[in-house]
Amino acid sequence: MKINFYTMNAPHLILIGCGFAGLELIKKLNGKPIKVTVIDKNNYFNFQPLMYQVASGGLGPDSIVYPLRKIVSKMPNVIFRMAEVNFIDTNQKQIYTSIGKISYDYLCIATGAKTNFFDNKELEKYCMQLKSIPDALDLRSDILQEFEKALSESDSGKIERILNFVIVGGGPTGVETAGALAEIKKYVIPADYKELDASKMHVYLIEAAPRVLSSMSEISSRKAEFFLKQLGVEVLTNTSVISYNASNGQLTLSNNKVLETDTVIWSAGVIGKTIEGIKTELVSRGNRYKVDAFNRLEGYEDIFVIGDVAYMTSDKNYPNGHPMVATVAQQQGRLLAKNIIRLLKKEPMQPFIYKNKGSMATIGRHKAVFEIYGFKLQGYIAWLGWMFLHLMLLVGFRNRMMVFLNWLWNYITYQRAIRIITRPYTQKS
Amino acid sequence: MKINFYTMNAPHLILIGCGFAGLELIKKLNGKPIKVTVIDKNNYFNFQPLMYQVASGGLGPDSIVYPLRKIVSKMPNVIFRMAEVNFIDTNQKQIYTSIGKISYDYLCIATGAKTNFFDNKELEKYCMQLKSIPDALDLRSDILQEFEKALSESDSGKIERILNFVIVGGGPTGVETAGALAEIKKYVIPADYKELDASKMHVYLIEAAPRVLSSMSEISSRKAEFFLKQLGVEVLTNTSVISYNASNGQLTLSNNKVLETDTVIWSAGVIGKTIEGIKTELVSRGNRYKVDAFNRLEGYEDIFVIGDVAYMTSDKNYPNGHPMVATVAQQQGRLLAKNIIRLLKKEPMQPFIYKNKGSMATIGRHKAVFEIYGFKLQGYIAWLGWMFLHLMLLVGFRNRMMVFLNWLWNYITYQRAIRIITRPYTQKS
Numbered sequence: 118m119k120i121n122f123y124t125m126n127a128p129h130l131i132l133i134g135c136g137f138a139g140l141e142l143i144k145k146l147n148g149k150p151i152k153v154t155v156i157d158k159n160n161y162f163n164f165q166p167l168m169y170q171v172a173s174g175g176l177g178p179d180s181i182v183y184p185l186r187k188i189v190s191k192m193p194n195v196i197f198r199m200a201e202v203n204f205i206d207t208n209q210k211q212i213y214t215s216i217g218k219i220s221y222d223y224l225c226i227a228t229g230a231k232t233n234f235f236d237n238k239e240l241e242k243y244c245m246q247l248k249s250i251p252d253a254l255d256l257r258s259d260i261l262q263e264f265e266k267a268l269s270e271s272d273s274g275k276i277e278r279i280l281n282f283v284i285v286g287g288g289p290t291g292v293e294t295a296g297a298l299a300e301i302k303k304y305v306i307p308a309d310y311k312e313l314d315a316s317k318m319h320v321y322l323i324e325a326a327p328r329v330l331s332s333m334s335e336i337s338s339r340k341a342e343f344f345l346k347q348l349g350v351e352v353l354t355n356t357s358v359i360s361y362n363a364s365n366g367q368l369t370l371s372n373n374k375v376l377e378t379d380t381v382i383w384s385a386g387v388i389g390k391t392i393e394g395i396k397t398e399l400v401s402r403g404n405r406y407k408v409d410a411f412n413r414l415e416g417y418e419d420i421f422v423i424g425d426v427a428y429m430t431s432d433k434n435y436p437n438g439h440p441m442v443a444t445v446a447q448q449q450g451r452l453l454a455k456n457i458i459r460l461l462k463k464e465p466m467q468p469f470i471y472k473n474k475g476s477m478a479t480i481g482r483h484k485a486v487f488e489i490y491g492f493k494l495q496g497y498i499a500w501l502g503w504m505f506l507h508l509m510l511l512v513g514f515r516n517r518m519m520v521f522l523n524w525l526w527n528y529i530t531y532q533r534a535i536r537i538i539t540r541p542y543t544q545k546s
Numbered sequence: 547m548k549i550n551f552y553t554m555n556a557p558h559l560i561l562i563g564c565g566f567a568g569l570e571l572i573k574k575l576n577g578k579p580i581k582v583t584v585i586d587k588n589n590y591f592n593f594q595p596l597m598y599q600v601a602s603g604g605l606g607p608d609s610i611v612y613p614l615r616k617i618v619s620k621m622p623n624v625i626f627r628m629a630e631v632n633f634i635d636t637n638q639k640q641i642y643t644s645i646g647k648i649s650y651d652y653l654c655i656a657t658g659a660k661t662n663f664f665d666n667k668e669l670e671k672y673c674m675q676l677k678s679i680p681d682a683l684d685l686r687s688d689i690l691q692e693f694e695k696a697l698s699e700s701d702s703g704k705i706e707r708i709l710n711f712v713i714v715g716g717g718p719t720g721v722e723t724a725g726a727l728a729e730i731k732k733y734v735i736p737a738d739y740k741e742l743d744a745s746k747m748h749v750y751l752i753e754a755a756p757r758v759l760s761s762m763s764e765i766s767s768r769k770a771e772f773f774l775k776q777l778g779v780e781v782l783t784n785t786s787v788i789s790y791n792a793s794n795g796q797l798t799l800s801n802n803k804v805l806e807t808d809t810v811i812w813s814a815g816v817i818g819k820t821i822e823g824i825k826t827e828l829v830s831r832g833n834r835y836k837v838d839a840f841n842r843l844e845g846y847e848d849i850f851v852i853g854d855v856a857y858m859t860s861d862k863n864y865p866n867g868h869p870m871v872a873t874v875a876q877q878q879g880r881l882l883a884k885n886i887i888r889l890l891k892k893e894p895m896q897p898f899i900y901k902n903k904g905s906m907a908t909i910g911r912h913k914a915v916f917e918i919y920g921f922k923l924q925g926y927i928a929w930l931g932w933m934f935l936h937l938m939l940l941v942g943f944r945n946r947m948m949v950f951l952n953w954l955w956n957y958i959t960y961q962r963a964i965r966i967i968t969r970p971y972t973q974k975s
Contacts, residue, residue, distance in 0.1 A: 123741075160690060161966045177608040179964040186738040186965070196741065199694040199967075216698035250968045261589060265628045269645035309615040312552075312625065515955055515963055522951070526944055534944055535608040536615070537590045538628075539679045540969070 120148060120193040127152050127194070128222035128461070131212060133202050133392070135162055135185055137443040138424030139227040140512075141450030143188070143195055149458055153195040154221075156214060159250075160185055160199045164511055166443065167520070168247055169290060172256035173297035174305075174533035180519040182250060183512040202228075205394035207420065223419050225453065226395075226406065230387035230425035230441050233403075243363035243544075244383035247290055256382065257535075258542040260301070263380060264310055267317075274377075278366045280318040281378035285358050286385030287324030288332070289478040292341055294382055295322040296480035299348035304531040320350045321376060325357040325385070330486065332440060333476055337486040340495040344480040358385075387441055389426035401428045402438060410468030412453050421457075423449040432470055439471050448472065479503045482528070549577060549622040556581050556623070557651035559886070560641060562631050562821070564591055564614055566872040567853030568656040569941075570879030572617070572624050578887055582624040583650075585643060588679075589614055589628045593940055595872065596949070597676055598719060601685040602726035603734075603962035609948040611679060612941040631657075634823035636849065652848050654882065655824075655835065659816035659854035659870055662832075672792035672973075673812035676719055685811065686964075687971040689730070692809060693739055696746075703806075707795045709747040710807035714787050715814030716753030717761070718907040721770055723811055724751040725909035728777035733960040749779045750805060754786040754814070759915065761869060762905055766915040769924040773909040787814075816870055818855035830857045831867060839897030841882050850886075852878040861899055868900050877901065908932045911957070 127150045132139050135157045146153055161182040170176045189197040204213040211220050232248050234241040245256045260282070267279045284295045298320045306315040322329065322345060328338040329345070329352065345352050359369040361381055368376045388404035399415055401407045405428035407415040412427055414420040424446035428438045439445040449469055456466040475489035479500055487499035494502060504524065511517050526534055556579045561568050564586045575582055590611040599605040618626040633642040640649050661677050663670040674685045689711070696708045713724045727749045735744040751758065751774060757767040758774070758781065774781050788798040790810055797805045817833035828844055830836045834857035836844040841856055843849040853875035857867045868874040878898055885895040904918035908929060916928035923931060933953065940946050955963055 159967065160694065177606045178968050179606040179966060182966050182968075184738070184965050187961075190738055190740065198698065200698070254968065265589065269627065269629070309613070309619055311619065518951070519948075522947070532616075536613050537608060537611050538588065539607050539611075539683065 122152050122194055122196050125150070125152060125194060129154065129220070130223040130225060130457070131156060131219060131221040132225045132227060133157075133212070134227040134229055134390075134424075135197075136165075136227060136229045136424060136446065138229075138446035138450040139225070140188070141447045142225065142227070142423065142454050143192065145451055145454030146195070146457065147192040148194060149454075150461060151194065151223075151457065153192075154219065155185065155189060155195060155197045156200050156202060156212075156219075157185060157197070158199065158201050160197075161250075162188065162512060163250060164516075165248075166289075166507060166510075168250070168253045169294045169297055171250070171253040172247060172294065173260070173301060174257055174536040175297070175527050176520060176523050177535055178250045178254065180516055180523060181511070183516060188512070202392055205392055207394065207417065210419065221419075223421070223457065225421040225423060226392065226414070226426060227422070227424045227446075227450070228390040228392065228426050229446075231390050232383060233386040233388040234383065237360075239363070240358070240361055240381075240383060243361060244285070244381045246383050247294065248387075254540065255542045255544070258538045258540060259380060260298070261536055261538050262542060264306070264313065267313055268310065273317075277317055277319075278377040279379050280313075281321065281376060282319070282380045282382070283321045283323060283368055283376055283378045284382045284384060285323045286383065287322055287326070287329030287352070287354070288384060288386075289330065289476070291322060291324070291382075291384040292329055292345065292478050292480060294384065295320055295345055295350045295352075296348060296484070299345070299350045300481045301533065302349065305533055305536065308532065309536065321378075322350050322352045323356050323358060323370065324352070324354045325371075327355055329354065330478055333478075333486065333488055334493060336493055337478075337488055337495065341478060341480055341486050344484040344486075344495075348481055348484075387425065389428075389441075391426065395420075403428065403441070405438065411456055411466045412449055412469060421453055423453050429469065431468060435471060442476070444474065444476075445471055477503050477506070551581050551623055551625050554579070554581060554623060557890070558583065558649070559652040559654060560585060560648060560650040561654045561656060562586075562641070563656040563658055563819075563853075564626075565594075565656060565658045565853060565875065567658075567875035567879040568654070569617070570876045571654065571656070571852065571883050572621065574880055574883030575624070575886065576621040577623065578883075579890060580623065580652075580886065582621075583648065584614065584618060584624060584626045585629050585631060585641075585648075586614060586626070587628065587630050589626075590679075591617065591941060592679060593945075594677075595718075595936060595939075597679070597682045598723045598726055600679070600682040601676060601723065602689070602730060603686055603965040604726070604956050605949060605952050606964055607679045607683065609945055609952060610940070612945060617941070631821055634821055636823065636846065639848065650848075652850070652886065654850040654852060655821065655843070655855060656851070656853045656875075656879070657819040657821065657855050658875075660819050661812060662815040662817040663812065666789075668792070669787070669790055669810075669812060672790060673714075673810045675812050676723065677816075683969065684971045684973070687967045687969060688809060689727070690965055690967050691971060693735070693742065696742055697739065702746075706746055706748075707806040708808050709742075710750065710805060711748070711809045711811070712750045712752060712797055712805055712807045713811045713813060714752045715812065716751055716755070716758030716781070716783070717813060717815075718759065718905070720751060720753070720811075720813040721758055721774065721907050721909060723813065724749055724774060724779045725777060725913070728774070728779045729910045730962065731778065734962055734965065737961065738965065750807075751779050751781045752785050752787060752799065753781070753783045754800075756783055758783065759907055762907075762915065762917055763922060765922055766907075766917055766924065770907060770909060770915050773913040773915075777910055777913075816854065818857075818870075820855065824849075832857065832870070834867065840885055840895045841878055841898060850882055852882050858898065860897060864900060871905070873903065873905075874900055906932050906935070 410431035485500035839860035914929035
């Protein structure tokens with residue numbers, strides 16, 4: 118019998134959110150005896166690891182995102198709907214969305230994470246972030262607008278404030294963004310803004326822990342910090358942010374130091390994105406849903422949670438939950454697909470155990486740190502490895518080609534080709 | 547002596563607007579004994595002829611726009627400032643901008659044109675247009691959002707209204723947009739939206755004149771109309787729009803016919819973009835400034851106007867002003883540069899005479915009309931010619947490469963690669 122979502126007689130799984138976890142899940146359920154409805158508020162899969170390059174003008178958004186309809190169009194048992202999910206009714210087994218109610222037999226929540234502002238409304242309102250494509254485009258516009266603003270300002274105090282860029286949070290996103298901004302200072306300012314004194318631009322990276330990239334080994338951390346400082350980034354470890362006053366630009370730090378800046382980029386952690394309707398006692402540390410070893414929501418046989426928003430304590434190496442990273446999400450997505458197929462065949466499911474293959478971050482031209490299966494590399498080879506792996510991980514040949522060509526172009530010209538303000542950023546002031 | 551904007555002792559020209567006219571002007575003034583300040587509200591040059599391809603998802607905006615700073619950075623006597631111009635004080639020879647007052651010795655107004663809604667506020671509010679990059683991105687989002695909306699609608703009347711796309715104005719932009727939408731119906735809908743009945747999508751092109759592309763020859767017009775109809779576009783000539791009621795989607799036409807549609811794309815003409823401070827009696831037909839044969843604003847020795855916003859009646863072939871197209875703008879920009887150099891040398895200036903080399907429009911795959919130096923071509927060869935010329939006219943090698951690769955990709959796959967909603971369009975409803 119030919120598989121067709123509408124005519125097949127099979128249980129119905131709704132997947133909410135198609136990020137790294139969701140994408141692996143549907144790839145493995147493609148052609149299997151289960152109907153899948155994918156719901157996402159965007160019509161594309163977003164390759165988040167390269168988003169900071171969209172923000173810094175190295176890549177266009179179309180190079181890193183991939184239309185979900187194109188992925189789903191090859192899957193006979195999967196359909197896609199662009200919608201926001203407002204409420205889950207676990208008793209009636211229905212979800213309420215911006216396009217109406219939909220019933221499920223199984224539900225998979227893979228909504229991912231959002232920026233953690235630690236309930237500080239002022240930080241949330243005035244800091245830039247990097248969790249979505251509009252965020253990245255806003256940040257790109259904002260950075261370029263600051264340079265333009267600096268050119269029409271005569272007060273040297275104000276120029277310094279305009280040209281101070283502060284990144285809060287020294288994880289991979291923070292480190293990579295700081296490196297990209299430092300390279301803009303080094304290569305783009307002298308070429309494009311000859312009238313600006315590049316030495317007046319300062320890039321600060323603030324990290325509460327004693328070292329940046331604290332999820333990596335000590336040696337990778339130290340090397341990353343060395344690379345950042347080599348590029349002129351001012352790295353402040355053991356430092357956290359107390360408050361930010363957007364009207365005078367004062368960012369107060371835990372060591373009582375005050376930085377004056379118009380641009381604070383917040384990458385100091387993420388929390389899960391939950392949905393109304395799930396009992397609040399199931400929400401645990403980091404706003405994540407408690408799940409068992411099979412990624413089942415605690416107390417439910419028909420609701421699964423995977424990726425950043427899942428909080429699993431059964432994996433003995435990760436008693437406080439897994440790190441909120443793409444590789445965990447992908448592995449959970451793949452295992453859940455297998456477990457669902459087992460479930461349908463009434464076979465026993467397999468518990469999730471995270472295989473940490475490594476991690477990496479790039480700081481700039483020829484500068485990266487790379488850990489894979491215990492091997493640790495830094496510098497040129499690590500940088501090549503980082504690029505190669507990211508090209509391989511991108512979805513679709515077109516995106517790989519576009520990213521590769523843009524990288525080649527930026528490498529040869531020392532520029533960021535896409536330094537355009539397509540839509541001015543106006544949230545500030 | 548090395549030329550440097552800040553140290554050179556030379557008259558100061560302010561150029562307001564860097565489109566086709568302004569760009570040619572500064573290219574020819576590069577390195578000459580005149581200081582030039584370029585003011586534009588965007589930090590990029592926009593290659594408008596390909597904007598409809600951004601709107602239809604074939605190209606990303608970064609492929610067709612080019613950073614103005616990159617152009618200007620190679621010109622020692624030219625600087626760029628991103629700003630809006632609010633007022634021109636012709637007595638004090640100053641302009642008032644969003645970044646302050648600037649004095650000039652010579653002023654060149656090259657602000658271009660904006661969409662002409664014929665003072666109909668409702669049309670202006672609810673119609674989509676195609677004059678800027680945000681316009682094009684809004685239209686791209688809107689088209690894709692309509693398809694998503696149709697999928698979650700069960701009322702077949704409403705589905706038809708959602709899937710009716712009406713383009714008003716059969717000039718090159720209207721014809722090209724209609725063709726692109728018809729190709730989306732033919733190739734993208736069946737691949738990406740299998741659950742939608744593509745035959746329910748209708749593309750209308752409305753033109754008040756007896757034929758589309760009325761600036762071209764009769765044979766080109768007829769062939770373009772034939773190509774459009776071949777692609778399924780419903781072409782209504784001798785028809786104009788009376789009113790549009792966005793709440794019920796009713797678009798009333800001059801023949802008393804009513805089309806129900808949620809999407810009206812307005813490309814029925816343009817008018818000049820004027821600035822406060824210039825006497826209103828100098829504003830003529832089409833909201834354009836009256837200029838003499840040397841593009842001098844009537845009554846002024848130190849103010850020039852070039853491009854779409856210039857209204858010149860001295861050219862004997864164009865007693866009612868030149869067409870508002872890129873080639874006029876480019877030729878005026880180039881001649882004005884020469885005339886300014888002559889002026890500085892106290893040599894006589896040369897009057898502007900437009901050399902019309904031809905015009906062209908593409909309707910779709912293998913379908914275009916092309917007129918050059920009196921030769922008229924239609925179909926496959928015209929289509930190749932159209933592509934070749936547009937690639938040559940683009941600014942910068944990177945943009946040429948990106949556009950070429952995207953065209954190749956779209957040609958091979960029959961898709962529009964960039965069918966992504968990066969920022970939902972919310973103006974409607």
